[in-house]
Amino acid sequence: MSRSSSRLGYKAAFMFWSLVPFIAANEDVKEGVSKVQEADKLPHESQLRLREVVFVIQSQRNSFHVQQAERLRADLLLQTEELQESPPPILLLHTLSDSEGDWSILPSLPYFSSHFGKNSSWIMFLEEETNVKLEKLLTVLKKFVRRKEWFLGKPLHDDESTIIHHYAFAENPSSFKYPDFSAGWALSIPLINRLANKVQQEPLKSDFTIDLKHEVALYIWDEGKGPRLTAVPELCTLPENSPTAQHCATAVSTHSPLCGEPVTREDIFVAVKTCKKFHLERVPVVKKTWEKQASRLEYYSDHADPSIPTINLGVPNTDRGHCGKTFAILSRYVSSSVPKTDWLLIVDDDTLISLPRLQALLSCYDPREPVCLGERYGYGLGQGGYSYITGGGGMVFSREAVLRLLASGCKCYSNDAPDDMVVGMCLNAVQIPVTHSPLFHQARPEDYARDFLAHQIPISFHKHWNIDPVAVFSKWLNDSDSSAERLSTRLKEEL
Ligand SMILES: *[C@@H]1O[C@H](CO)[C@@H](O)[C@H](O)[C@H]1NC(C)=O
Numbered sequence: 001m002s003r004s005s006s007r008l009g010y011k012a013a014f015m016f017w018s019l020v021p022f023i024a025a026n027e028d029v030k031e032g033v034s035k036v037q038e039a040d041k042l043p044h045e046s047q048l049r050l051r052e053v054v055f056v057i058q059s060q061r062n063s064f065h066v067q068q069a070e071r072l073r074a075d076l077l078l079q080t081e082e083l084q085e086s087p088p089p090i091l092l093l094h095t096l097s098d099s100e101g102d103w104s105i106l107p108s109l110p111y112f113s114s115h116f117g118k119n120s121s122w123i124m125f126l127e128e129e130t131n132v133k134l135e136k137l138l139t140v141l142k143k144f145v146r147r148k149e150w151f152l153g154k155p156l157h158d159d160e161s162t163i164i165h166h167y168a169f170a171e172n173p174s175s176f177k178y179p180d181f182s183a184g185w186a187l188s189i190p191l192i193n194r195l196a197n198k199v200q201q202e203p204l205k206s207d208f209t210i211d212l213k214h215e216v217a218l219y220i221w222d223e224g225k226g227p228r229l230t231a232v233p234e235l236c237t238l239p240e241n242s243p244t245a246q247h248c249a250t251a252v253s254t255h256s257p258l259c260g261e262p263v264t265r266e267d268i269f270v271a272v273k274t275c276k277k278f279h280l281e282r283v284p285v286v287k288k289t290w291e292k293q294a295s296r297l298e299y300y301s302d303h304a305d306p307s308i309p310t311i312n313l314g315v316p317n318t319d320r321g322h323c324g325k326t327f328a329i330l331s332r333y334v335s336s337s338v339p340k341t342d343w344l345l346i347v348d349d350d351t352l353i354s355l356p357r358l359q360a361l362l363s364c365y366d367p368r369e370p371v372c373l374g375e376r377y378g379y380g381l382g383q384g385g386y387s388y389i390t391g392g393g394g395m396v397f398s399r400e401a402v403l404r405l406l407a408s409g410c411k412c413y414s415n416d417a418p419d420d421m422v423v424g425m426c427l428n429a430v431q432i433p434v435t436h437s438p439l440f441h442q443a444r445p446e447d448y449a450r451d452f453l454a455h456q457i458p459i460s461f462h463k464h465w466n467i468d469p470v471a472v473f474s475k476w477l478n479d480s481d482s483s484a485e486r487l488s489t490r491l492k493e494e495l
Pocket residue numbers: 051052089114115116119120
């Protein structure tokens with residue numbers, strides 16, 4: 001890796017030397033050269049101490065995730081001991097304040113600046129499954145002149161402009177790089193301090209938070225007024241033991257988490273939202289792909305069709321949101337009309353999902369807790385807004401979450417209100433956290449960066465637009481019987 005500042009110094013020196021034949025031998029020139037080179041070396045970068053690096057784990061409030069974050073913190077402290085360094089601050093993002101917006105990073109910048117803006121050099125962000133080799137990481141950070149503004153990470157880019165990034169950079173989608181959070185990413189303190197000022201002076205504009213890593217990169221770049229992401233080859237998303245990962249300071253596990261026996265099919269009640277106009281178009285795709293993975297599943301429509309069969313919930317279909325329909329589903333789920341299960345999954349008729357992978361993931365969660373799980377989006381997070389699970393990727397609820405939500409009396413303000421957002425608002429009101437899993441997807445595989453999907457085993461995708469949904473299911477979500485066997489072998493090895 002070259003730090004661009006030293007390259008700049010080198011270039012400047014080169015220019016001076018090429019001028020030398022034209023200027024009479026002149027002490028000033030030589031002095032100029034050495035000044036440029038020296039300025040780059042100050043202050044002594046090589047003396048960067050570990051305690052000047054503040055680690056921020058992008059943690060979540062759900063008990064399983066707290067445990068994962070604590071495990072990472074313990075691992076970092078153990079490595080610190082082995083290096084005989086004094087321990088760095090290690091913060092769990094979800095504990096910084098009571099503000100729901102903290103996970104979106106930008107609202108937390110003033111906190112980082114006021115606590116560490118004068119006595120630290122870097123804020124290093126980690127996801128809970130990011131493995132870190134501290135010694136290597138320190139060597140990497142030492143290469144950068146820390147009194148400058150740096151935004152470091154493993155770059156992702158879009159191959160096509162995508163809805164999840166509001167079709168940004170449509171003329172050249174791959175030109176804009178944003179960090180893969182899984183590899184870890186870092187901001188130098190001078191950048192943190194400037195951004196913290198900006199956050200305090202101009203209220204954060206964004207209404208929706210959809211793909212945080214892209215939105216953070218856009219905010220920092222600020223249409224060219226701020227730095228772009230600097231690619232750091234040592235920040236990796238390869239598995240730790242991969243032979244090509246020798247140089248890496250970070251690694252991730254490509255396995256989806258598995259904490260015990262997968263929950264059984266009978267533990268999950270599946271609700272598919274459809275409507276008459278899609279009975280012939282979308283429902284057959286569900287039947288051809290994942291319906292047979294479910295043991296308890298009902299289709300809910302505005303029209304009863306015994307050939308599917310669908311249940312008419314008596315809620316008229318609406319073109320925009322489906323709040324009325326979703327709340328009717330929640331009420332039915334806790335009623336005696338359906339078998340009692342630990343988990344409820346609500347999907348759209350154009351959601352593609354792997355139930356065996358969901359069964360494995362749910363082994364990590366306690367259904368006695370109020371759990372709401374899926375792909376997290378945010379609304380108005382800069383101004384005390386709320387988070388919600390975006391409906392298209394699938395919304396997973398523990399029975400306890402549904403009971404508490406209904407008991408709160410929280411309701412749709414209209415039948416066509418956006419169901420996922422209203423559910424989010426209600427959960428926020430009763431202080432049930434929504435839990436993010438990057439394995440659920442509100443959009444199609446082509447809407448996500450290839451390198452991002454490369455290190456995950458996805459659980460869902462959404463929308464049939466311009467794709468063959470059966471082919472997408474086969475390629476991205478369908479496991480052969482032998483992969484189910486591999487899963488049970490892995491389980492035996494790990495437990
Ligand atoms: C900087 O100050 C914070 C408290 O505001 C403290 O937790 C941290 O350890 C300090 N870091 C160094 C390098 O002194």
